[in-house]
Amino acid sequence: MPRRPTSIDVARSPAESRGFTPEAPCDCRRCPRLAAFLDHHRKAEPVWFNAPVPSFGRDDARLLIVGLAPGLKGANRTGRPFTGDYAGELLYSTLLSYGFAQGTYRADPADGLTLVDCMITNAVRCVPPENKPTPEEIATCRPYFAARLAALPNLRAILALGRIAHDQTLSTLSLKKSAHPFAHGARHSIGPGLSLFDSFHCSRYNTNTGRLTETMFHSVFHAIRASIGHT
Numbered sequence: 001m002p003r004r005p006t007s008i009d010v011a012r013s014p015a016e017s018r019g020f021t022p023e024a025p026c027d028c029r030r031c032p033r034l035a036a037f038l039d040h041h042r043k044a045e046p047v048w049f050n051a052p053v054p055s056f057g058r059d060d061a062r063l064l065i066v067g068l069a070p071g072l073k074g075a076n077r078t079g080r081p082f083t084g085d086y087a088g089e090l091l092y093s094t095l096l097s098y099g100f101a102q103g104t105y106r107a108d109p110a111d112g113l114t115l116v117d118c119m120i121t122n123a124v125r126c127v128p129p130e131n132k133p134t135p136e137e138i139a140t141c142r143p144y145f146a147a148r149l150a151a152l153p154n155l156r157a158i159l160a161l162g163r164i165a166h167d168q169t170l171s172t173l174s175l176k177k178s179a180h181p182f183a184h185g186a187r188h189s190i191g192p193g194l195s196l197f198d199s200f201h202c203s204r205y206n207t208n209t210g211r212l213t214e215t216m217f218h219s220v221f222h223a224i225r226a227s228i229g230h231t
């Protein structure tokens with residue numbers, strides 16, 4: 001039976017993804033400031049990953065989790081999204097609780113953890129200074145995100161961790177931000193059979209300040225499970 005079209009087919013539009021692969025090449029220098037930042041850290045920390053961090057998970061995933069960008073001492077150090085800093089502790093424990101991961105998370109890409117029906121990526125693939133990519137850098141990395149979306153044929157749910165991930169998703173799919181305002185716990189219908197869920201980012205800052213609690217984070221995954229069911 002033919003696959004049912006979704007809004008992700010929009011992401012196949014030539015303007016965004018033509019000529020781009022779902023993962024950025026390790027020597028991508030399309031953002032000069034970010035490339036220079038990585039150059040600096042390659043010298044200062046030569047054993048760190050220090051390159052565009054590839055997505056982690058399955059190409060047949062129904063759930064795509066979108067973060068902001070690699071953390072300097074987390075994913076940029078280890079080479080796996082959300083691995084090695086606080087944000088990963090909450091994210092991976094939650095994925096394990098809701099059946100989107102198997103194994104044990106040990107903050108190490110060699111921990112053997114696998115994702116189930118799920119992929120994790122970032123709106124911007126290179127670590128930005130102070131976790132703040134510029135609007136131009138977000139737009140420059142967008143074709144890789146568009147290609148990532150286009151390469152997930154079974155996608156039914158996108159979880160945006162924070163406003164930048166949310167806005168990157170809307171821009172990629174040519175959807176109006178005014179029609180889909182970011183709000184923790186919100187669910188947006190963004191196409192046939194496709195929903196965008198929002199959560200505050202699971203950063204240490206957000207959890208330390210009480211902006212995001214574990215209960216709040218789990219409730220978002222509860223809603224995602226209720227939406228897409230189990231495999």
Ligand code: SF4
Nearest residue numbers: 024028030031126141
């Ligand atoms: S952020 Fe994206 S587009 Fe910019 S240099 Fe890194 S991989 Fe390339």
